[in-house]
Amino acid sequence: MDIRNNEKNLQFEYEENGEIARLEYRFYKKNIAMMHTVVPEALQGKGIASALAEEAFAFAEESKKKVMVYCPFVAKYIKKHPELREQLDKEFHPNL
Template identity: 45%
Template structure:
Protein backbone atom coordinates (compact mmCIF):
# COMPACT_ATOMS: atom_id res chain seq x y z
CA UNK A 1 0.00 0.00 0.00
CA UNK A 2 1.28 3.43 -0.84
CA UNK A 3 2.35 5.42 2.19
CA UNK A 4 -0.07 8.27 1.41
CA UNK A 5 -3.03 5.90 2.00
CA UNK A 6 -1.81 4.20 5.17
CA UNK A 7 -3.31 6.77 7.55
CA UNK A 8 -6.71 6.86 5.83
CA UNK A 9 -9.56 5.26 7.74
CA UNK A 10 -11.56 2.45 6.23
CA UNK A 11 -15.28 2.89 6.84
CA UNK A 12 -17.63 -0.08 7.04
CA UNK A 13 -20.91 1.26 5.69
CA UNK A 14 -23.10 -1.55 7.04
CA UNK A 15 -26.34 -0.01 5.77
CA UNK A 16 -25.11 -0.06 2.15
CA UNK A 17 -23.01 -3.21 2.62
CA UNK A 18 -19.78 -1.71 1.42
CA UNK A 19 -16.37 -0.72 2.69
CA UNK A 20 -15.45 2.86 1.84
CA UNK A 21 -12.22 4.81 1.60
CA UNK A 22 -12.27 8.59 1.11
CA UNK A 23 -9.41 9.90 -1.04
CA UNK A 24 -9.17 13.46 -2.40
CA UNK A 25 -12.81 14.15 -1.43
CA UNK A 26 -14.02 11.15 -3.42
CA UNK A 27 -15.12 7.72 -2.20
CA UNK A 28 -13.82 4.38 -3.42
CA UNK A 29 -15.76 1.35 -2.25
CA UNK A 30 -15.91 -2.42 -2.15
CA UNK A 31 -19.40 -3.94 -2.01
CA UNK A 32 -19.99 -7.05 0.07
CA UNK A 33 -22.57 -9.41 1.51
CA UNK A 34 -22.11 -11.44 4.68
CA UNK A 35 -22.84 -15.16 4.83
CA UNK A 36 -22.14 -16.66 8.24
CA UNK A 37 -18.55 -15.75 9.13
CA UNK A 38 -17.57 -14.84 5.56
CA UNK A 39 -17.63 -11.65 3.56
CA UNK A 40 -18.52 -12.15 -0.09
CA UNK A 41 -16.46 -9.43 -1.81
CA UNK A 42 -18.54 -8.51 -4.83
CA UNK A 43 -17.45 -5.31 -6.56
CA UNK A 44 -14.70 -2.71 -6.22
CA UNK A 45 -15.21 0.77 -7.62
CA UNK A 46 -12.81 3.71 -7.71
CA UNK A 47 -13.77 7.17 -9.04
CA UNK A 48 -12.28 7.75 -12.47
CA UNK A 49 -10.08 10.63 -11.27
CA UNK A 50 -8.40 8.26 -8.77
CA UNK A 51 -7.75 5.38 -11.16
CA UNK A 52 -4.13 4.30 -11.51
CA UNK A 53 -3.10 5.84 -8.19
CA UNK A 54 -3.15 2.67 -6.07
CA UNK A 55 -6.46 3.49 -4.38
CA UNK A 56 -8.10 0.14 -5.20
CA UNK A 57 -5.08 -1.76 -3.87
CA UNK A 58 -5.11 0.29 -0.64
CA UNK A 59 -8.85 -0.28 -0.24
CA UNK A 60 -8.56 -4.03 -0.74
CA UNK A 61 -5.62 -4.34 1.63
CA UNK A 62 -7.44 -2.35 4.32
CA UNK A 63 -10.51 -4.57 3.85
CA UNK A 64 -8.37 -7.71 4.23
CA UNK A 65 -6.86 -6.33 7.44
CA UNK A 66 -10.34 -5.50 8.76
CA UNK A 67 -11.62 -8.98 7.92
CA UNK A 68 -8.64 -10.65 9.55
CA UNK A 69 -8.90 -8.54 12.71
CA UNK A 70 -12.64 -9.35 12.87
CA UNK A 71 -11.84 -13.08 12.75
CA UNK A 72 -13.83 -13.47 9.53
CA UNK A 73 -12.93 -15.03 6.18
CA UNK A 74 -13.83 -13.87 2.68
CA UNK A 75 -14.90 -15.24 -0.68
CA UNK A 76 -13.44 -13.23 -3.58
CA UNK A 77 -16.08 -12.69 -6.28
CA UNK A 78 -14.83 -9.32 -7.53
CA UNK A 79 -12.43 -9.50 -10.51
CA UNK A 80 -10.18 -6.83 -9.00
CA UNK A 81 -9.94 -8.69 -5.67
CA UNK A 82 -9.07 -11.88 -7.57
CA UNK A 83 -6.30 -10.11 -9.49
CA UNK A 84 -4.99 -8.56 -6.25
CA UNK A 85 -4.80 -12.03 -4.69
CA UNK A 86 -2.67 -13.28 -7.59
CA UNK A 87 -0.10 -10.59 -6.77
CA UNK A 88 -0.47 -11.01 -2.99
CA UNK A 89 -1.15 -14.70 -2.33
CA UNK A 90 -0.35 -14.31 1.37
CA UNK A 91 -3.94 -13.10 1.82
CA UNK A 92 -5.31 -16.42 0.58
CA UNK A 93 -5.09 -17.52 4.22
CA UNK A 94 -8.37 -15.67 4.76
CA UNK A 95 -10.24 -17.62 2.09
CA UNK A 96 -10.25 -21.05 3.76
Protein backbone atom coordinates in the same frame (compact mmCIF):
# COMPACT_ATOMS: atom_id res chain seq x y z
CA MET B 1 -4.67 6.84 2.87
CA ASP B 2 -7.76 7.39 5.00
CA ILE B 3 -10.08 4.47 4.30
CA ARG B 4 -13.19 3.98 6.37
CA ASN B 5 -15.50 1.07 6.84
CA ASN B 6 -19.02 2.29 6.14
CA GLU B 7 -20.76 -0.47 8.06
CA LYS B 8 -24.23 0.90 7.23
CA ASN B 9 -23.64 0.49 3.47
CA LEU B 10 -21.28 -2.50 3.85
CA GLN B 11 -18.40 -0.96 1.98
CA PHE B 12 -14.89 0.31 2.51
CA GLU B 13 -14.59 3.85 1.20
CA TYR B 14 -11.99 6.39 0.22
CA GLU B 15 -13.10 9.94 -0.59
CA GLU B 16 -11.15 12.60 -2.43
CA ASN B 17 -12.50 15.83 -3.94
CA GLY B 18 -16.08 14.60 -3.62
CA GLU B 19 -15.36 11.33 -5.45
CA ILE B 20 -15.82 8.07 -3.55
CA ALA B 21 -14.01 4.82 -4.31
CA ARG B 22 -15.50 1.74 -2.67
CA LEU B 23 -15.14 -1.97 -2.12
CA GLU B 24 -18.53 -3.50 -1.36
CA TYR B 25 -18.85 -6.53 0.91
CA ARG B 26 -21.55 -8.72 2.42
CA PHE B 27 -21.66 -11.09 5.32
CA TYR B 28 -22.54 -14.63 4.29
CA LYS B 29 -22.84 -17.39 6.86
CA LYS B 30 -19.57 -17.22 8.77
CA ASN B 31 -17.69 -15.40 5.99
CA ILE B 32 -17.22 -12.00 4.46
CA ALA B 33 -17.85 -11.86 0.71
CA MET B 34 -16.00 -9.21 -1.28
CA MET B 35 -18.44 -8.28 -3.98
CA HIS B 36 -17.37 -5.32 -6.12
CA THR B 37 -14.73 -2.59 -6.30
CA VAL B 38 -15.44 0.77 -7.92
CA VAL B 39 -12.90 3.55 -8.39
CA PRO B 40 -14.10 6.69 -10.19
CA GLU B 41 -12.01 7.64 -13.22
CA ALA B 42 -10.67 10.76 -11.46
CA LEU B 43 -9.14 8.57 -8.73
CA GLN B 44 -7.73 5.76 -10.87
CA GLY B 45 -4.02 5.02 -11.00
CA LYS B 46 -3.35 5.99 -7.38
CA GLY B 47 -3.40 2.53 -5.79
CA ILE B 48 -6.74 3.17 -4.15
CA ALA B 49 -8.33 -0.15 -5.14
CA SER B 50 -5.35 -2.00 -3.65
CA ALA B 51 -5.61 0.04 -0.45
CA LEU B 52 -9.32 -0.81 -0.22
CA ALA B 53 -8.55 -4.51 -0.66
CA GLU B 54 -5.78 -4.36 1.95
CA GLU B 55 -8.18 -2.77 4.43
CA ALA B 56 -10.90 -5.32 3.66
CA PHE B 57 -8.54 -8.25 4.29
CA ALA B 58 -7.33 -6.65 7.52
CA PHE B 59 -10.95 -6.27 8.62
CA ALA B 60 -11.71 -9.91 7.78
CA GLU B 61 -8.70 -11.06 9.77
CA GLU B 62 -9.58 -8.90 12.78
CA SER B 63 -13.16 -10.20 12.61
CA LYS B 64 -11.90 -13.79 12.34
CA LYS B 65 -13.88 -14.31 9.14
CA LYS B 66 -12.83 -16.23 6.07
CA VAL B 67 -13.10 -14.46 2.72
CA MET B 68 -15.16 -15.30 -0.34
CA VAL B 69 -14.16 -13.43 -3.50
CA TYR B 70 -16.69 -12.39 -6.13
CA CYS B 71 -14.88 -9.21 -7.21
CA PRO B 72 -12.53 -9.60 -10.21
CA PHE B 73 -10.19 -6.90 -8.88
CA VAL B 74 -9.84 -8.65 -5.50
CA ALA B 75 -9.12 -11.93 -7.31
CA LYS B 76 -6.24 -10.21 -9.16
CA TYR B 77 -5.07 -8.63 -5.91
CA ILE B 78 -4.80 -12.07 -4.29
CA LYS B 79 -2.60 -13.28 -7.17
CA LYS B 80 -0.19 -10.42 -6.38
CA HIS B 81 -0.42 -11.15 -2.64
CA PRO B 82 -0.46 -14.96 -2.30
CA GLU B 83 0.01 -14.70 1.47
CA LEU B 84 -3.68 -13.71 1.62
CA ARG B 85 -4.79 -17.10 0.31
CA GLU B 86 -4.77 -18.44 3.87
CA GLN B 87 -7.69 -16.10 4.59
CA LEU B 88 -9.86 -17.56 1.82
CA ASP B 89 -12.70 -19.96 2.51
CA LYS B 90 -11.21 -23.18 1.11
CA GLU B 91 -14.67 -24.69 0.54
CA PHE B 92 -15.58 -21.77 -1.74
CA HIS B 93 -12.10 -21.48 -3.31
CA PRO B 94 -10.80 -25.08 -3.35
CA ASN B 95 -8.18 -24.43 -6.06
CA LEU B 96 -6.45 -21.47 -4.43
